[in-house]
Amino acid sequence: MPELLRFEFRRLSKSIFYRIVGVYCIVWPVIVVLLLRLILGLFMNDSGLNFADIGLDKGEIRYLNWLISVGFINDLPKFLALFICLHVGRDFTDGIVRNKITAGHSRTSIFFSYLITQIAATVILCAVYIGSALLALLITGFGVDLNGGEMFSRWGTAIVILLVLTVFFTVISLIFRRRALPIVFSIIIVVVMSSLSSIVGAFNLPAKAVNDYIAARDEAYDEMVEENIYTDDYVKTLKKTYTKDTYTNIAWKFCHPAYVVSNLGFNGDYGADATQLIGGNTEYLDELDFSGNFISYYDGDYSPDGSGLTLRDLKKMDSMRISYTKLNLIYIGRSLLYILVIGGSGYYIFRKKNLF
16 A cells, blocks of 8 residues: 555656646635735725725634635636546556556555545645635735634635545546546536535525524414414414415425535535625624524514514524534534545445456
8 A cells, every 4th residue: 555655646746737736726816816906906096095994804804814715615626527537547548557456456455545645635735725825815915814723624624525526536537447437427516516506505594493483483472462462363374474484495495405415505604605705795704693584684683474583582592503613513524424435335346346
């Protein structure tokens, strides 16, 4: 195994494609930061302001640090799909895998040498991307704020999620001898996941939060009936109007299961999509809060179902919020499970596969 690892890392260091992707990870975050700085500069010129007058608070700077540095989660998958499938796949056509077997290396050593080097290659690219983004933010005057180091745990979560794809691309490259099929399949996976992530992430409302809300709402109705504020018939009408399906509609029933079993909700949960800036959502939050799903802000922060429940009432419910510490553990645990299943299945097939 050590000999194979040295061989693979040496090949990796000499790969032109890998170097190109590495350069991209250095240059692209810098371009993004410079463009943002340019846009702000044009705005300031039109408004007669200077950069200091923009007055970005710590929360906004922190979120900007996060948004730009975590861009690798959306930028790298397409490059990894191409690089891994070409880099690993060519070993079959070039006879390198056959030569390794002939030299006495076991299939286990061959399989895991590929897996380990590709995982390491992905982690290095992510680290380069993050470092370049932070350096660009520092040089352009935005500043660097990592929330006391807490951001490292979120980066770690994003990297582990990306490693699921790395393992998948490596496995299918080792299973299929022809390079074209893994490349096409991997690109399709990346495109589909990119499209679905923007949809599935919008349906992260937990079923328990809905159940707890309905229980609290029904209790509020009962109190109003006892106080002769509402009649039983009126409460029945309200319950028929505002059923559970009001909050868990057909779209939720289809998309929420996908959210629960996959990592497609990461962009939405962590605000890792650049469209967040367009929508004006620039907060670096400590937790996800679902209470807003049940409140009508046009009615003075009250629930529209006549229960009298306010945003403050809902924020007291534990099911209405989840910390990012817990969310990190959920995403990491799910990703590690995927890695074990995909890697284990690939290893089983590779051991039985005809390599000649």
